[in-house]
Each structure stands twice: as structure tokens, then as C-alpha cells.
Amino acid sequence: MTTDFSTPQRQNFRGILVIFLMDLAKRIKQNIYAFLPLLSSNIRENYWQFIVIGLVLLLILQLLYSYKSYLNFKFHIENDRFFLRHGVFKFTDVDIAFDRIQNININQNLIQQMLNVVGFEIETAGQGKAEITIKALSREDAVELKRILLKHKADQVKGDEKTKSASSQSVKPETLFHLNLKRLLKVGISSNYLKGLGLVFAFFATLYQYIEDILSNFYDVDVDETYLNQIPETVGYVAGFIIFIITAAFLVTIATSVIKYFELKITKSNNEFEVDYGLFKRVNQVIKKNKTQVFEIEQNPIKDFFGIKNIFISQASSEELNKKKKIGIVGVTDDEIKIMFQSLFNLPFDQNFVVVKSSKRLMIRLMLRYSILSIGIGLGLFFWQNLVVSIIVFSILTAIFSYVAFKTVKKSHVGVNESLMKINSGSIHTNMKYIGTHKIQSLALKRNWFQQHNQHADLIIYTASGSERVSYLKYNEALKMINYLNYKVESSQLSWI
Amino acid sequence: MLDFQNQTLNISHLPRFENVKGYPVDKAYLKVLRILYAFWALFIFSGLFLLDFFVGLPALAFYPILGFVVVLFSLIILDIELGFHRRQFGIRDKDLIFQKGFFVFRQTIVPYKRIQHVEVKQGLVFKAFKIYTLKVYTAGSSTGDLSIAGLNHNDADKLKAQILKVADLDDN
Numbered sequence: 001m002t003t004d005f006s007t008p009q010r011q012n013f014r015g016i017l018v019i020f021l022m023d024l025a026k027r028i029k030q031n032i033y034a035f036l037p038l039l040s041s042n043i044r045e046n047y048w049q050f051i052v053i054g055l056v057l058l059l060i061l062q063l064l065y066s067y068k069s070y071l072n073f074k075f076h077i078e079n080d081r082f083f084l085r086h087g088v089f090k091f092t093d094v095d096i097a098f099d100r101i102q103n104i105n106i107n108q109n110l111i112q113q114m115l116n117v118v119g120f121e122i123e124t125a126g127q128g129k130a131e132i133t134i135k136a137l138s139r140e141d142a143v144e145l146k147r148i149l150l151k152h153k154a155d156q157v158k159g160d161e162k163t164k165s166a167s168s169q170s171v172k173p174e175t176l177f178h179l180n181l182k183r184l185l186k187v188g189i190s191s192n193y194l195k196g197l198g199l200v201f202a203f204f205a206t207l208y209q210y211i212e213d214i215l216s217n218f219y220d221v222d223v224d225e226t227y228l229n230q231i232p233e234t235v236g237y238v239a240g241f242i243i244f245i246i247t248a249a250f251l252v253t254i255a256t257s258v259i260k261y262f263e264l265k266i267t268k269s270n271n272e273f274e275v276d277y278g279l280f281k282r283v284n285q286v287i288k289k290n291k292t293q294v295f296e297i298e299q300n301p302i303k304d305f306f307g308i309k310n311i312f313i314s315q316a317s318s319e320e321l322n323k324k325k326k327i328g329i330v331g332v333t334d335d336e337i338k339i340m341f342q343s344l345f346n347l348p349f350d351q352n353f354v355v356v357k358s359s360k361r362l363m364i365r366l367m368l369r370y371s372i373l374s375i376g377i378g379l380g381l382f383f384w385q386n387l388v389v390s391i392i393v394f395s396i397l398t399a400i401f402s403y404v405a406f407k408t409v410k411k412s413h414v415g416v417n418e419s420l421m422k423i424n425s426g427s428i429h430t431n432m433k434y435i436g437t438h439k440i441q442s443l444a445l446k447r448n449w450f451q452q453h454n455q456h457a458d459l460i461i462y463t464a465s466g467s468e469r470v471s472y473l474k475y476n477e478a479l480k481m482i483n484y485l486n487y488k489v490e491s492s493q494l495s496w497i
Numbered sequence: 498m499l500d501f502q503n504q505t506l507n508i509s510h511l512p513r514f515e516n517v518k519g520y521p522v523d524k525a526y527l528k529v530l531r532i533l534y535a536f537w538a539l540f541i542f543s544g545l546f547l548l549d550f551f552v553g554l555p556a557l558a559f560y561p562i563l564g565f566v567v568v569l570f571s572l573i574i575l576d577i578e579l580g581f582h583r584r585q586f587g588i589r590d591k592d593l594i595f596q597k598g599f600f601v602f603r604q605t606i607v608p609y610k611r612i613q614h615v616e617v618k619q620g621l622v623f624k625a626f627k628i629y630t631l632k633v634y635t636a637g638s639s640t641g642d643l644s645i646a647g648l649n650h651n652d653a654d655k656l657k658a659q660i661l662k663v664a665d666l667d668d669n
Contacts, residue, residue, distance in 0.1 A: 316636065440611075441607075441611045441635040441636055442605060442606060442607040442608070442611060442635050442642075442643070443605070443606045444603060444604060444605040444606070445603070445604045446601060446602070446603045446604075447601070447602045447603075448600065448601045448602075449599075449600050449601070452602055462635065462640070464636040467640060479513070479514075479515055482514065482606065483511045483512065483513050483514060484511060486512075486514065486592065486606050486608065487511050487512065489608050489611070490591040490592065490608050490610070496611065496636065497636070
């Protein structure tokens with residue numbers, strides 16, 4: 001069955017359900033705090049009729065809204081342009097010329113997997129939000145649409161380099177890298193636990209009231225009061241609680257990385273890489289050589305022990321990049337990094353850089369920031385507990401922060417050579433960012449009041465995928481660096497995209 | 498130390514942006530800034546006092562808020578008054594330079610060939626003083642874009658013309 005895209009098309013019929021469920025999930029996520037009062041049994045008992053009626057009404061409204069938005073969502077192709085009309089109360093018309101399309105992603109989240117449809121994303125390099133998401137298409141339609149939309153691009157490439165593409169077109173896409181479960185577990189174990197810890201804490205913070213409710217129902221006591229009156233007994237309880245939290249954070253971290261990067265696979269075809277990953281939400285992303293802005297390698301002591309590293313690739317995007325938008329290729333070995341690096345930059349991985357280090361004064365800035373945090377925690381503990389606890393925690397925090405700040409200063413440097421720049425950062429972990437100098441959009445020097453008087457400057461580098469900052473360089477070295485980089489940008493004939 | 502040996506290029510021969518002659522923005526812009534901060538100060542302080550008068554804020558809340566607002570405004574006013582002479586733009590063959598700030602001094606270089614589009618804007622107060630804001634957009638993050646406020650008509654036009662002449666812009 002082939003679909004004729006030249007007439008206005010709706011999404012797949014099952015799309016109604018997909019749109020409804022996805023909208024619903026989004027609404028619940030946005031208004032999660034509106035459900036908090038429900039945790040109180042008092043409110044539940046007295047107002048349950050209103051709550052049920054209200055929820056049913058909202059559900060019906062949402063269903064109508066989603067149905068209307070399904071009906072109004074129509075797209076078609078005409079004269080090498082992609083047209084889309086969508087909206088519920090007001091219509092938006094989108095019109096994209098094929099040659100403006102940068103990238104097409106086909107992905108499938110849990111809802112879409114259950115209903116056997118795929119999501120379809122069109123990325124453009126325009127200003128502002130020009131991205132299009134079609135939430136439900138059958139897989140055949142999606143593949144066909146992708147083929148049509150990208151055909152123009154392929155033709156162009158063929159015209160540019162006839163012989164090359166002719167030979168490479170016949171070559172089947174080869175699998176470059178396949179992450180097995182064993183290595184994926186290693187990635188999970190060597191991840192940053194702070195995020196997992198944050199998740200666990202957030203989880204308990206929202207449920208704290210609820211847990212207290214249950215406990216006080218069972219034992220008929222006020223948790224706060226007994227807790228304060230029986231400090232010796234609670235020490236053991238607190239220790240147990242901390243161990244529990246740490247274990248939970250450990251497991252949550254491993255689980256999230258396994259779920260996110262399950263069956264990570266990279267295939268190489270022509271001049272681009274295709275990355276597939278995800279357990280519940282299967283994501284398919286394309287890494288294009290000329291769209292790549294920043295090539296980031298992440299390592300830490302545990303990863304070194306396992307002999308693995310993570311790569312994150314940022315591509316030009318119309319939106320500000322966050323961690324989510326970076327394409328992560330986790331658990332790779334040095335050899336695989338070399339292959340990726342070589343094919344993205346056309347340069348060997350071993351590069352010599354002229355290096356400028358951050359000044360030791362950066363330590364003062366970092367310690368000032370950290371001390372605000374540790375003083376805050378110390379004061380909080382002082383009022384909540386007593387002076388001894390607060391002083392112990394404060395000194396431990398200060399010691400940890402001093403070590404982290406020291407490591408941060410030691411690792412912070414920037415290097416340049418003929419065609420690349422490398423920004424090194426990190427504290428316990430190490431982050432190396434490689435950027436082709438011709439990818440730089442603009443440059444800035446920033447000097448706060450102290451830096452103006454002690455002759456230092458922060459160097460900020462803007463690329464199409466966000467900004468990078470190198471803190472506290474000596475002023476005259478920062479000047480040389482910015483002049484050199486600027487010269488490189490302006491003398492280069494290469495395009496940033 | 499930085500040492501670019503082994504290269505065909507001698508670092509000391511590179512064009513140096515710190516030696517570029519800077520042109521100050523129009524003096525009228527200082528008047529605009531003064532009007533704006535005077536307006537906001539009046540608005541916020543009168544609002545605070547009126548709120549205190551009619552609702553009766555507790556002293557524990559009122560004085561810290563008042564102190565915070567006073568410190569904030571004095572910092573803003575200092576930054577504007579002392580930093581005004583630092584608001585300068587420079588034009589070179591291949592790039593545009595802008596610097597500003599007293600407490601945080603910031604110098605930005607935008608190469609013409611990375612400019613996506615240019616915009617000349619005029620706000621309400623700006624209109625009365627016949628000054629303009631030139632905004633230069635790159636494909637980079639929005640903080641890397643340049644916004645030169647307080648140009649007179651002549652400078653704004655000249656700058657825009659220079660950028661359009663050199664930059665390879667899309668026609669739209």
C-alpha cells in the first residue's frame with residue numbers, strides 16, 4: 001500500500017489515541033502539583049464526588065481537543081515543498097522547502113510502540129522553532145515520506161560528487177558499533193549518581209507527606225516529635241535510611257542508563273552515522289558530518305577502570321541545546337572513538353594543541369560559590385539539629401568541595417591548533433570538547449570587576465549548538481587566543497554547516 | 498605561555514581586536530537609560546510604599562525587601578553611569594566588535610560572515626530621542642548575538658549597510 005502524499009493527508013487513524021494519550025501524559029506532567037492535595041485523606045473523603053466529576057470532565061475535554069487536533073492536522077507535498085496545516089482554535093500553516101530540511105528523525109515511544117505507529121520529526125536550521133513533529137504515521141508511510149523529503153538532498157550530493165556517491169551508494173550501511181548488555185551495565189555503574197540521587201530525593205520529597213500520613217495512621221504518633229525526642233535510636237534509623245537512599249540512587253542510575261541506551265547501535269552510511277537506542281522509546285538519530293558542532297568525550301575514574309568512554313555529539317540546532325539534545329554514544333572504546341573522530345573531522349585523533357590553562361584564581365571563585373552552598377546547609381542543620389552536627393557536615397562538605405574545586409582548576413584548559421580547538425573541563429570526571437575552529441559563530445571576552453583589576457578574563461565561544469566557556473585565563477593569553485580563533489574563523493573558507 | 502611556533506603564521510602579526518578604535522554610542526542613549534531607571538525606581542518604590550501603607554507589611558519583610566531593592570538599583574545606576582563611556586562599537590573589514598559594562602565588562606566579536614540577519618529597531622522612548630537599536634543574529638545561541646543599543650540614525654544605517662555589503666546573507 002502506498003500513500004499519495006500530494007493530497008492533504010491526516011495522520012494514521014490510530015493517531016487519535018496516540019495524540020490523546022501523549023497530550024494526556026503531557027498535561028499530567030505539567031500539572032502534577034495539582035494532584036498533591038489528593039494525597040491528603042481528608043480532601044479525598046470530603047470531596048471525592050467533585051474530584052471524580054472534575055477529572056471526567058477534563059478527560060472528555062481533552063479527548064475532544066485531541067480529536068479536533070487530529071482532524072485539523074493535515075500535511076502534503078507539492079512542488080518540492082512540505083506543507084502542514086495544524087491547530088485547534090487557530091490554524092498554523094507551515095511550509096518548508098525540501099532543501100531547508102536538515103534532518104529527519106523517526107522514533108517510537110512506548111505509546112507509539114503499543115499502537116504500532118512511529119513519530120516523525122523534521123528538523124530545519126532556521127531561526128526559532130521551525131521543527132515539525134508528526135505524532136503518528138505507519139512505519140511504511142514514515143519511511144516513504146523520509147525518502148521523498150531527503151531525495152532532493154541525495155540528488156544534490158550526487159550532482160556534487162558523482163563518482164563518490166555512486167560508489168558509496170552501492171555500499172550497504174555497515175554497523176560500526178553495537179553496545180551489548182554487559183558494556184551497558186558498565187556504563188550504568190560508571191555514571192554520575194547525583195542525578196539518580198536527585199530523582200530518589202524528589203520522589204521521596206513528594207511522597208513524604210503521604211508516608212507520614214500512613215505511618216501516623218499505623219502507630220498513632222507524630223513522626224516529627226518522636227524523631228526529635230529519641231535521637232540516639234534514630235541515628236541507626238538515619239544510617240539505614242542513608243544506605244537505602246544510596247542503594248536506590250545506584251539502582252535508579254543504572255536502570256535509567258540501561259533504559260535510555262538499550263541496544264545502542266551505530267551504522268555508517270555515506271558520510272553520516274545513524275544512531276539507534278532506547279528500550280521503551282526507540283530513538284533514531286542521524287549524525288551528519290557538516291552539522292556536527294561539538295564532539296565531546298567524557299571519562300571518569302570508574303570508566304577508565306572499565307576501559308570505556310562516553311561521546312556526546314552536538315549538532316547545529318535552532319533551539320538552545322540541553323543535555324537531552326546531545327546525541328550520546330556511551331560505552332565506546334578508544335579505537336571506536338578514533339574511528340568516529342576521524343570520519344567526523346577528517347583528521348587523525350592524535351592532535352597537538354597549544355594549551356592555555358585557567359589561572360589558580362579560578363579556585364577562589366569556585367570556593368566562594370561552594371561556600372555559599374555549604375554555609376547554607378550548615379546553617380540549616382544548625383537550626384534543625386545542633387551545632388555539632390552542623391560543624392561536622394560543614395567541614396566534610398568544605399573538604400569535598402575544596403578537592404572538587406582543586407581538580408576543576410587543574411583540568412580547566414583550552415587548546416588550539418591549525419584546525420581544531422579543544423576545551424578541557426571537569427572535576428572528578430574529565431570532559432574534552434573538540435570544536436572545528438570554522439564552526440565558531442562569535443566570540444566574547446568577559447571580565448568581572450575583580451578580573452578587570454587582576455588581569456584575567458573568561459573566554460566564551462559561541463557555536464550553533466550553544467556556548468562554551470573557559471574561565472579565568474590570563475588576560476594577555478586570552479587576547480592572543482581570541483585573536484587567533486577570530487583569525488581562523490574569518491580566514492577559513494569552510495562553512496559552519 | 499602561548500607559543501605558536503612551528504606555524505607558518507606568526508601570532509604577533511595577527512590583527513588585534515583590542516587595538517581597534519571604538520566609537521561611542523549616542524549621548525542621547527544615556528538620557529534614555531536615565532529616564533528608564535528613574536521610571537522603574539519610581540514605580541517600584543512607590544509600589545512598595547503604597548503596599549506598606551495600605552496592606553501593612555511586617556517590618557521583618559518590608560526592610561529586607563527595601564534594602565534589597567535599594568542595593569539593586571544603586572548597582573544598576575552605577576553600572577549605567579560609570580559604564581556608559583565603555584559602550585563602544587568597532588568596525589573592521591571582517592567583523593563587528595561591541596563592548597560594554599562596568600561591573601562585568603564584556604567584549605564580543607561577531608564575524609560578518611557568520612551573521613544570519615540584521616535588524617534595526619526603535620522602541621517607544623528611543624523614538625523620542627531619535628536613536629535606534631541594531632540587532633545582529635548569528636546561528637549561535639542567543640547570548641552570542643549582538644545588540645547595540647543607542648545608535649543615532651547615521652551610525653545605525655552605516656553599520657547595517659556595512660554588514661549587508663560584506664556578510665553573505667540569505668535574501669529573506
